[in-house]
Amino acid sequence: MVNKKSISYVEEAVKNNKSLRGANLSDANLRGVDLRGVDLSDADLRCADLRCADLSNTDLHYAKLSYANLSNTNLSYANLNGADLRCADLRRADLRGVDLGDANLSGVDLRGAIYGKGIIIGDKVIQISGLRWPILIFKDHIKIGCQFQSREKWKTFSDEDITRMDKESLEDWKKYKEIILSF
Numbered sequence: 001m002v003n004k005k006s007i008s009y010v011e012e013a014v015k016n017n018k019s020l021r022g023a024n025l026s027d028a029n030l031r032g033v034d035l036r037g038v039d040l041s042d043a044d045l046r047c048a049d050l051r052c053a054d055l056s057n058t059d060l061h062y063a064k065l066s067y068a069n070l071s072n073t074n075l076s077y078a079n080l081n082g083a084d085l086r087c088a089d090l091r092r093a094d095l096r097g098v099d100l101g102d103a104n105l106s107g108v109d110l111r112g113a114i115y116g117k118g119i120i121i122g123d124k125v126i127q128i129s130g131l132r133w134p135i136l137i138f139k140d141h142i143k144i145g146c147q148f149q150s151r152e153k154w155k156t157f158s159d160e161d162i163t164r165m166d167k168e169s170l171e172d173w174k175k176y177k178e179i180i181l182s183f
């Protein structure tokens with residue numbers, strides 16, 4: 001359990017641009033704290049209260065964020081590569097510029113979160129990994145690798161369009177297109 005002294009340590013580290021890489025901040029109450037640009041990679045933030053915090057441009061790769069409350073949190077351009085977000089609350093979070101491709105999203109609540117170019121996410125996200133590029137399927141949008149397009153736009157792409165995106169992806173696209181678009 002994180003006490004007030006630990007919170008002071010976090011605030012002091014932020015103020016002095018120190019790294020919190022690998023820090024154990026599980027169950028911490030960091031509600032509303034400004035953590036912009038802080039290195040929290042590999043940090044343990046399970047069950048932490050980060051509501052309304054500013055985590056923009058923060059390094060959270062491989063961070064443990066399961067069951068964390070990140071509602072109304074600014075995560076724009078944060079590095080969440082490989083982060084464990086299982087069952088985290090990301091309602092109304094700002095996820096613009098964030099790559100969620102390798103993050104564990106099982107059970108995550110993304111209702112009202114903002115993603116991509118200001119797209120509001122619905123209540124469910126389907127994540128497919130193990131292919132050439134990670135895939136995220138939202139209600140009206142699909143992200144394959146770094147390509148984030150509307151579902152309707154993906155339906156119109158020709159083989160030539162896909163080849164221009166990535167020369168080696170056409171075979172996978174032909175094989176999985178119908179499955180991806182069926183969700």
